[in-house]
Amino acid sequence: MKVAREIKNMGSKIRGMRLLLAVVFLLAAAQLSYSGKPAPPPSQQASPLQDVNEAVFALCNALKSLLPVVAMLMIVFGAVVYAAGQIMGAETRARANVWATAAVTGALVAMLIATVAPAVLSMMVPGVQCDVFAP
Secondary structure, eight states: OHHHHHHHHHHHHHHHHHHHHHHHHHHHHHHHHOOSOOOOOGGGOOOHHHHHHHHHHHHHHHHHHHHHHHHHHHHHHHHHHHHHHHTSOHHHHHHHHHHHHHHHHHHHHHHHHHHHHHHHHHHHSTTOOOOTTOO
16 A cells, blocks of 8 residues: 555656656757747848758757757656665566666667767758858
């Protein structure tokens, strides 16, 4: 009975963390999409190719800035879940180990994407200078 209550409490905490992360991602996406400049008149609008280059450049910058932060949060989350699981029963400890492993694996995948994606985007759209080491 006690283990079931602990699992239920942990499940509600996980749902709360998911909601918090969703809000953070939505706020970050809104901040990235807002440029603060009004739209140019139709006679001065850029060509579609320029729009694609700007979109790929914005995507590259978003990947380089957001994914390392997300990876670090996932590592911290995995550590907290692992530590919390160690003080609970055997079944909950096993589930916490699986969740912590999944969080750390997700962090590694995020870092891999953040490392490889700029080079892939630069190859796909040659006009975009999207380098991992660019300032």
